[in-house]
Amino acid sequence: MTFLSDEALKDELNARGYRSTPQRQKVLSIFMELSQGEHLSAEELHNILEKDGERISLSTVYRTLHLMVYLGLLRELELAEGHKHYELNRPLRDHHHIVCVHCNTTLEFVENSVAKIGERTAQTAGYHVLDCQLTLYGICASCRVEKPW
Secondary structure, eight states: OOSOOHHHHHHHHHHTTOOOOHHHHHHHHHHHHSOTTOOBOHHHHHHHHHHTTOOOOHHHHHHHHHHHHHTTSEEEEEEETTEEEEEEOOSOTTEEEEEETTTOOEEEEEOHHHHHHHHHHHHHHTOOOOOOOOEEEEOOHHHHHHSOO
């Protein structure tokens, strides 16, 4: 479901009882154009939409993001400073993040053992896993040189 055409998005939304709107299509297309590893906050997405001439309120952007997370099209990430970021929910579920708590630099890394442990735990408890995310918080090498911790 990751790389949806406009028609596939419309079908997916309709099948779940939602309408396909030009704003929803535009939001998904913006995420599809991002390179892997890029994340957007709601505010960043809203700015992109405004620059593209879209007339959409920030509250509509938030509602659209929440719907797309619910549908499994986007992943919601809490990376730094309590701000949520969003990325396309690509089939590779084994990518995770490490965030510098000083400068907020975010590094993605791949580790499949995290998902395997999660799958086993979930299966034992009778759960079906929808997503698996690990976020590590630390201090990057640059910040450690700047201010030894």
